[in-house]
Amino acid sequence: MNINAAQLKNTVRLCTSVCMIAFAGCSFAPKYAKPSVPTPAAFKELTPAQFKETDGWKTAEPKDNALRGKWWEMFGDTNLNALEEQVNISNQTVAAAFANFLSARAVVKQARSQFFPTVTADPSVTRSRQPLSRVGSSVPTLTEYSLPLDASWEPDFWGSIRNTYEANKLEAQATLADLENTRLTIQSEVAADYFQLHSLDSQKQLFDSTVRAYDESFKLTQVLHDTGIGSDQDVAQAETQLNTTEAQATDLGIQRAQLEHAIALLIGNPASAFSIATNSLAAKPVAIPFGVPSQLLERRPDVAAAERRTAAANAQIGVARAAYFPAVTLSGSVGYQSVSLTHFISAPNLAWSVGASLAQTIFDAGKRKAVTEQAWATYQASVANYRQTVLAAFQDVEDNLSTLRILSQEIRQQDAAVASSQRYLNLAQDRYKLGIDSYLNVITAQTTLLSNQRTALNLRMEQMTANVQLIKALGGGWDVSAGSAAATP
Numbered sequence: 001m002n003i004n005a006a007q008l009k010n011t012v013r014l015c016t017s018v019c020m021i022a023f024a025g026c027s028f029a030p031k032y033a034k035p036s037v038p039t040p041a042a043f044k045e046l047t048p049a050q051f052k053e054t055d056g057w058k059t060a061e062p063k064d065n066a067l068r069g070k071w072w073e074m075f076g077d078t079n080l081n082a083l084e085e086q087v088n089i090s091n092q093t094v095a096a097a098f099a100n101f102l103s104a105r106a107v108v109k110q111a112r113s114q115f116f117p118t119v120t121a122d123p124s125v126t127r128s129r130q131p132l133s134r135v136g137s138s139v140p141t142l143t144e145y146s147l148p149l150d151a152s153w154e155p156d157f158w159g160s161i162r163n164t165y166e167a168n169k170l171e172a173q174a175t176l177a178d179l180e181n182t183r184l185t186i187q188s189e190v191a192a193d194y195f196q197l198h199s200l201d202s203q204k205q206l207f208d209s210t211v212r213a214y215d216e217s218f219k220l221t222q223v224l225h226d227t228g229i230g231s232d233q234d235v236a237q238a239e240t241q242l243n244t245t246e247a248q249a250t251d252l253g254i255q256r257a258q259l260e261h262a263i264a265l266l267i268g269n270p271a272s273a274f275s276i277a278t279n280s281l282a283a284k285p286v287a288i289p290f291g292v293p294s295q296l297l298e299r300r301p302d303v304a305a306a307e308r309r310t311a312a313a314n315a316q317i318g319v320a321r322a323a324y325f326p327a328v329t330l331s332g333s334v335g336y337q338s339v340s341l342t343h344f345i346s347a348p349n350l351a352w353s354v355g356a357s358l359a360q361t362i363f364d365a366g367k368r369k370a371v372t373e374q375a376w377a378t379y380q381a382s383v384a385n386y387r388q389t390v391l392a393a394f395q396d397v398e399d400n401l402s403t404l405r406i407l408s409q410e411i412r413q414q415d416a417a418v419a420s421s422q423r424y425l426n427l428a429q430d431r432y433k434l435g436i437d438s439y440l441n442v443i444t445a446q447t448t449l450l451s452n453q454r455t456a457l458n459l460r461m462e463q464m465t466a467n468v469q470l471i472k473a474l475g476g477g478w479d480v481s482a483g484s485a486a487a488t489p
Contacts, residue, residue, distance in 0.1 A: 027159030029166075029318025032311050035383045037390045039294050045401035046290075055408040055463065056285035067289060067299075069477040072191055074286045075467075079276070080194050083267055087186050090268025094186060097179040104168070104175040111165040117153035117330075122146075145344060148335030148351075155330065160322035163315045170312035177305035180478050184301065188472040190266045192465045197259040198281040199461035200252050203454060205280055207249035210450050214242040217429075217446070221439060234439035241443055245450070283460035285467050290401065290474055296393045299475035303393055306386040313379040320375040323368045326360035396473035403466040407459060414456045421449040 046054060072084045087094060129141045156162055218238040224230030264274035297303055334352040338344050361368070425445035431437040 026157065027162060027318055028321035029159065029163050029315050032314045034307060035310060035386050037297075037387050039297075039390075040394070042292055043290065043398060043401055045398045046405050050405055051287075053408060054405050055411070056287045056404070056467070067471060067474060067477045071471050071477045072187065074288075074471075075191075075284065077194075077282070079279075080191060083190055083194060083263065084187055086267040086269070087183065087190060091186055091266060092268060094179070094183050097182040101172070101175045101179045104172040108165070108168045108172050111161070111168040114154075114161045114165070115156065117151045119149060119151045121149055123148075142339055144337070144339050145341060146335065146337045147344075148333055148337070150331070150333045152329060152331040155328055157328060158322035158325045160319050163318035163322070167312040167315035167319065170308045170315065174305040174308035174312065177301040177308065177480075180301040181305065184472055184476040184478065186266055187476070188468050190263060191468040193259050193263050193266070194276075195281060195464040195468070196461055197256055197263070197276060198279055199457060199464075200256045200259070201278050202280040202457050204249060204252050204256075204278075206450075206453055206457065207245060207252065210446075211242065211245050211249060214238070214245055214446065217442065218242050220433075229435060230439070237439055237443055241446065281457070281461060281464070283464055285404070285463050288467065288470050288474070290397060290470065293394055293397075296397065296475065297390065298480045299478065300393050300473075301475060301478050301480075303386075303389050303475075304480045306382070306389040310379070310382040310386045313375070313382040317372070317375045317379060320368070320372040323361075323371065326358050329357045329359070331355050331357070393473065397470065400466050400470035400473055404463065404470065407463045407466060411456065411459050411463065414452065414459055418449070418452045418456055421445070421452045425449050 070081070070084070072080055124146045126144045126146070127141065128144070154161070218235070218241075221230050221234045221238040225232060225235050260274065260276055261271040263276065264271040267274075291299075297307075332352070332354045334350075336345055336349045337351050338349040343349070425442070425448075428437065428441045428445040432439055432442050
């Protein structure tokens, strides 16, 4: 018994030493460095000198250099806040992305399990009968009891397991960034649709007031016609314009209903049981802290996902290279075996074995070389995808900065056009009442005013949408440092 215990102790020491050597083994993955991308020092489309010319930057300067957390609260709309909170709870696209992240994290756990031995237990009871001529006794029937514990382990001498684990961990981090990108995309869609819906409410109010004005004009032409001053043609023109504008006002209901249904889908509610109260658009653009271009590499989840997948592809090169070297497997077994349950667990019934095997591919017709070439090509494609994602991120921010800057100027110009259109209409109505001009001039002036007013409302809606899109382009309130720990189980 003492001899067996000593042997077992020496075996444990040997296995421990082998484990230490294996964990300190080689790694054939190239040393990874984040791919370089040309990064400008500052954005060009909205400089601090232009803040005073841009709506939202006139009255307040950002108090921080980055967005934080619930970015939609910047707009100060409690109804929008309530809608955004439901995205995390009920949106099914976010739920699916979260499940994908949990699946990726489970794969990391599977890869990590390869660092440790696999231990199995296979207890058995076997009853058998042998011919008397073979057993040489009067007991041809035997019962054999066995309680073995088998263990096998492949030391990670060449870094294949470690690089597989690292690649899976990096993919889990990328999947977490995908989840955040999905969440940010849906949150921005909710905000954009919300502002568009209330922009239609403002247009409906505009059309309703215009219809009332046109109705008064129609009644005026009838009175003038009845008194012999106006013509029947004027009455027909006024009536046509009134009916056309009423139809345009009714048509807005289609767009509003579709936007309401879209928001219901985004927050995970049935369209049939969801509605948003009518309210005019509160066009209050906000100053958004956009920082410097280099911060996009930390603040955009899609950029972070592309970078993590590049690092994962780099680790896979190490896995492919490790296949050139032999696989070593250590195995062992210990347990008890006896034909009687009496004193079954005792030293005489103890059985154990320790062994090792080595497997090396001698010829594979270039398979390992091709796999390694594939890993390198995948890595190079990942680098290109990462750089393209970063460049697209710069474009997104520049597009929305320029949109906000130019829209601020265009809105001022359009407001001036509305004012001049109103003056034109007032003059045309006065000249018509005096009998100087025909009613056609009034109709032209009314149509021009309505068109300019509607354009002004659309520009303000575009401004709010650009505000939202700029926040999305900057990554919302997300930061890359928040993802690494959560993706590692």
